[in-house]
Amino acid sequence: xxxxxxxxxxxxxxxxxxxxxxxxxxxxxxxxxxxxxxxxxxxxxxxxxxxxxxxxxxxxxxxxxxxxxxxxxxxxxxxxxxxxxxxxxxxxxxxxxxxxxxxxxxxxxxxxxxxxxxxxxxxxxxxxxxxxxxxxxxxxxxxxxxxxxxxxxxxxxxxxxxxxxxxxxxxxxxxxxxxxxxxxxxxxxxxxxxxxxxxxxxxxxxxxxxxxxxxxxxxxxxxxxxxxxxxxxxxxxxxxxxxxxxxxxxxxxxxxxxxxxxxxxxxxxxxxxxxxxxxxxxxxxxxx
Amino acid sequence: xxxxxxxxxxxxxxxxxxxxxxxxxxxxxxxxxxxxxxxxxxxxxxxxxxxxxxxxxxxxxxxxxxxxxxxxxxxxxxxxxxxxxxxxxxxxxxxxxxxxxxxxxxxxxxxxxxxxxxxxxxxxxxxxxxxxxxxxxxxxxxxxxxxxxxxxxxxxxxxxxxxxxxxxxxxxxxxxxxxxxxxxxxxxxxxxxxxxxxxxxxxxxxxxxxxxxxxxxxxxxxxxxxxxxxxxxxxxxxxxxxxxxxxxxxxxxxxxxxxxxxxxxxxxxxxxxxxxxxxxxxxxxxxxxxxxxxxxxxxxxxxxxxxxxxxxxxxxxxxxxxxxxxxxxxxxxxxxxxxxxxxxxxxxxxxxxxxxxxxxxxxxxxxxxxxxxxx
Numbered sequence: 001x002x003x004x005x006x007x008x009x010x011x012x013x014x015x016x017x018x019x020x021x022x023x024x025x026x027x028x029x030x031x032x033x034x035x036x037x038x039x040x041x042x043x044x045x046x047x048x049x050x051x052x053x054x055x056x057x058x059x060x061x062x063x064x065x066x067x068x069x070x071x072x073x074x075x076x077x078x079x080x081x082x083x084x085x086x087x088x089x090x091x092x093x094x095x096x097x098x099x100x101x102x103x104x105x106x107x108x109x110x111x112x113x114x115x116x117x118x119x120x121x122x123x124x125x126x127x128x129x130x131x132x133x134x135x136x137x138x139x140x141x142x143x144x145x146x147x148x149x150x151x152x153x154x155x156x157x158x159x160x161x162x163x164x165x166x167x168x169x170x171x172x173x174x175x176x177x178x179x180x181x182x183x184x185x186x187x188x189x190x191x192x193x194x195x196x197x198x199x200x201x202x203x204x205x206x207x208x209x210x211x212x213x214x215x216x217x218x219x220x221x222x223x224x225x226x227x228x229x230x231x232x233x234x235x236x237x238x239x240x241x242x243x244x245x246x247x248x249x250x251x252x253x254x255x256x257x258x259x260x261x262x263x264x265x266x267x268x269x270x271x272x273x274x275x276x277x278x279x280x281x282x283x284x285x286x287x288x
Numbered sequence: 289x290x291x292x293x294x295x296x297x298x299x300x301x302x303x304x305x306x307x308x309x310x311x312x313x314x315x316x317x318x319x320x321x322x323x324x325x326x327x328x329x330x331x332x333x334x335x336x337x338x339x340x341x342x343x344x345x346x347x348x349x350x351x352x353x354x355x356x357x358x359x360x361x362x363x364x365x366x367x368x369x370x371x372x373x374x375x376x377x378x379x380x381x382x383x384x385x386x387x388x389x390x391x392x393x394x395x396x397x398x399x400x401x402x403x404x405x406x407x408x409x410x411x412x413x414x415x416x417x418x419x420x421x422x423x424x425x426x427x428x429x430x431x432x433x434x435x436x437x438x439x440x441x442x443x444x445x446x447x448x449x450x451x452x453x454x455x456x457x458x459x460x461x462x463x464x465x466x467x468x469x470x471x472x473x474x475x476x477x478x479x480x481x482x483x484x485x486x487x488x489x490x491x492x493x494x495x496x497x498x499x500x501x502x503x504x505x506x507x508x509x510x511x512x513x514x515x516x517x518x519x520x521x522x523x524x525x526x527x528x529x530x531x532x533x534x535x536x537x538x539x540x541x542x543x544x545x546x547x548x549x550x551x552x553x554x555x556x557x558x559x560x561x562x563x564x565x566x567x568x569x570x571x572x573x574x575x576x577x578x579x580x581x582x583x584x585x586x587x588x589x590x591x592x593x594x595x596x597x598x599x600x601x602x603x604x605x606x607x608x609x610x611x612x613x614x615x616x617x618x619x620x621x622x623x624x625x626x627x628x629x630x631x632x633x634x635x636x637x638x639x640x641x642x643x644x645x646x647x648x649x650x651x652x653x654x655x656x657x658x659x660x661x662x663x
Contacts (some may be wrong), residue, residue: 076502098569101500103470106430109398140599140631155546157598160630161651164598181545183395196414208548213395232660237549239556240565246340249392249475249493252416253421277554279652 002175003150003195003202004092004119005068005109007032007133011067012090014039014081017048019217021072024096024138025049028070031141036064057081057088061066067091070127071138077252079104080124083111086118093186094136095123105184112186121185125176125240126156131210139163139176147172149285150196150229152189153208154181154215158236161278162206174202181210189219197227204285205229207267214257217266224270233267233273250281289496290336294376295511296494299469299478299643299644303461304490307316310378311568319359322377329377331358335370336515338493341410341624343367348380371662373514381490386478387448387455388412388423393460393472398567399427400432400466402459404446406573433463441623454487470500499536520564527579529566538658539622541577543568547651554651560659563590568597574610581614585622592623592662594650597630604628604636612643623661627654 005011011028014234016023016038026049029035037051037060044055054060056081057069069085071093073076079098085093090263100123112118120130122282129139138156143164149171153159159178166173179185196202209216216235223231238260256262273288276282291299295629295640299305309326312321312334312378323329332346340346345367349355365372374428380641388408391482394401405423407415415422425470428434434442434533439459443452455561458479465471474496517525530545538555540562541549546566555562568576577595584590597607606626637647648654 075499099499101401101470101497101503102472102501103430103466103497106393110430120659143630153546155544155550157542157544157547157630158550159546160598161547163648183393184398208546210549215396218396236546236553239552239562240549247411247471248388248416248477249390249401249403251413252390252403253392253394255417274334276654277557278550279650 001199001201002130003138003199004121004175004177005128005130005134008034009092009134010034010036010064010133011068011070011134011136012037012039012057012060012064014085015069015070016040016053016072017043018072022049024070024072027141028135031135033136039221052243054085057084057090061088061090066090067093068136069094071097071098071168074186075099075101077088079108082120086115086120088110089216091118092121092136093118094121094125094127095186096125096127096137096180098124098183100124102182105182109184121177122180124182125180126159128178129176131173131188137178139178143167144176145172147174148201148203149173150199150202150205151176151208152192152196152205153178154210155208155236156181158208158278162281163209165278165282166285169286171282171285174199175212181211189215190222193219193222196229199277203230204288206230206281207231207232207233208287209235209263211240212258214254216255216263218267220263220272221272229287232273232275232281232284234278234281235263289501289508289512289515291494291496291511292336292514293332293492294334295514296492297397297489297496300462300489300492303357303456303468305476306486306489308379308381310375310376313359313377314363314374315361316356316363319375320356320378321354323349324434326377326379328380329355331355331362331370332376332378333362333365333377333587334374334461335367335372337368337370338559340367345372345394346487356365369399370516380543382483383478383480383490384483384485384531385481387481388477388491389459389479390475390477391462391471391473392463392510394427397427400430401637402426402428402442404442404448412477425442425526428463428648433467434460434579438535439485446463451481451487458487465494465580469494470497470503471495472497498580516554517579519651522581523568523586524583525581529576529580529583531583534564537589537591539563539566539590541568541580541584541593542594542596543564545599547596547598551651551655554655555659558655560655560662563587574606575611577607578614578617581620582618585618585620590622592625592658594654594658595624595626596654597628599630599633602633604630605639606634611645612639623658625654625658625661627651
């Protein structure tokens with residue numbers, strides 16, 4: 001059944017008439033995503049890629065019944081676009097935009113407390129793809145095929161690489177979720193893992209983390225409490241140099257958590273297999 | 289942008305936080321002059337990194353001669369890879385007590401966090417580890433900032449209730465660094481209580497959000513020219529690249545931070561050492577790839593280059609065209625291994641092959657190949 005996004009999910013794209021918005025909305029249509037409209041205030045009333053363009057998300061929702069939105073607007077306007085979507089009743093917001101000021105995202109997160117049914121994926125993420133059904137975002141569908149492996153990842157390109165390797169090995173995917181690389185995110189690893197836990201189609205799970213923050217450690221704690229999924233984790237950045245630190249505030253907040261070692265150890269002690277390269281992910285998954 | 293102490297203090301002062309009298313000195317002569325005007329001064333190296341005191345970058349000078357000598361020694365000194373461009377001469381304080389107050393982004397809480405402790409000073413991280421309860425914490429609402437009673441609670445929780453009247457405005461003003469300057473870290477450590485009972489920022493750290501630079505062009509114009517970083521990093525920044533210098537010989541270009549870090553891991557695993565981290569990001573166009581190559585080639589230590597691009601937004605044909613034109617224009621003769629896949633990968637590979645560049649099969653194979661070629 002997959003998670004978050006299905007063949008019948010009605011989707012709009014905010015920023016549909018821009019260069020990236022147009023290119024990726026086309027790609028989304030090409031894989032059969034039910035694209036029902038777009039939002040672009042300066043082009044409202046026109047038709048683009050065969051779907052109507054609206055001035056506001058509220059109008060688009062009213063006219064098309066859309067429940068999901070992909071955001072391809074510039075960083076200075078992206079936080080407002082997310083809140084507009086959420087306020088209009090969109091329940092799955094996927095924000096691709098990279099470079100949103102962190103304070104804008106902190107405000108978005110606070111704003112979203114009033115809309116508990118809304119889920120945000122990203123920002124600075126490749127999006128969500130359910131093979132054979134639909135995608136919102138920029139994940140290249142040609143490397144995917146339907147199957148039992150769920151992928152949740154903080155990286156964009158590492159996700160594609162993993163997905164391609166799985167597909168080449170004959171292992172299809174249920175849903176691929178790129179949660180994004182920013183410090184302040186929508187869905188966390190734990191949120192997405194819980195969704196996969198409740199999905200019949202998904203039997204295996206790949207978790208691709210990065211250094212920084214402690215979402216991976218929390219996900220490991222969640223998995224340690226018991227899971228029916230067979231899980232392989234990969235953490236990128238084990239040889240990355242420590243950033244030149246300024247002040248103590250960051251260290252006081254995060255302590256020892258956040259390093260590749262801390263994350264790998266957290267997964268290992270939760271009984272999760274930890275791959276050292278992306279190639280090993282497939283190898284280890286097949287053996288589980 | 290990581291501001292220097294004197295720059296951070298200028299901004300804090302603009303928010304109404306008391307700072308000691310001080311002067312910037314670019315030469316020993318200017319330091320002597322500052323001491324003549326201010327009396328005893330602390331001559332402090334200005335570098336955007338912690339630990340300068342332990343590196344000998346802070347000297348107390350009682351006379352202009354001492355200040356001149358201290359500045360002569362400190363200016364030009366290397367502290368953790370940063371050349372000291374200038375010193376800040378600040379009127380020495382008679383310290384009665386040191387308090388810690390800091391503000392940063394708490395990723396896990398997806399919020400800002402304000403922290404206050406009665407045990408300020410250089411050992412604050414140890415305090416945090418050994419007695420976390422000695423640091424009071426507050427996550428202010430991002431739309432309205434901390435309310436007066438919340439700040440008051442924070443002060444009492446930190447055991448500083450006797451100083452509430454003077455501390456509250458300082459904390460409230462420090463928080464203004466978030467809405468006014470998009471600060472991601474703002475820290476006063478120590479916040480000094482002087483022998484006369486006055487409160488002043490003894491040191492200050494301020495880092496602003498690069499993603500919000502478009503809202504603060506004035507700050508960049510005022511402060512960025514003084515910041516002397518690694519010359520390659522400075523050049524990369526001028527060309528809008530995400531670039532970090534490392535110690536090795538293999539230049540690395542990737543798209544996406546995760547893939548780029550993963551590529552560094554692969555190079556290390558294959559027995560090589562990366563010369564840099566260079567993320568050309570999503571939506572990378574031909575000119576971005578060319579810029580990245582140009583910066584990497586400025587590093588004389590580089591013996592070969594590994595490019596790992598898996599395209600979502602980045603289209604393979606654009607990357608390939610950029611590569612070919614950059615190689616030709618830059619006269620690149622070093623070994624070059626390219627791993628290219630994703631959107632428009634066939635077109636990209638065809639372009640590479642037409643121009644005599646052979647793409648690597650996968651990331652791991654490509655890493656092994658470049659390590660071999662540069663040995």
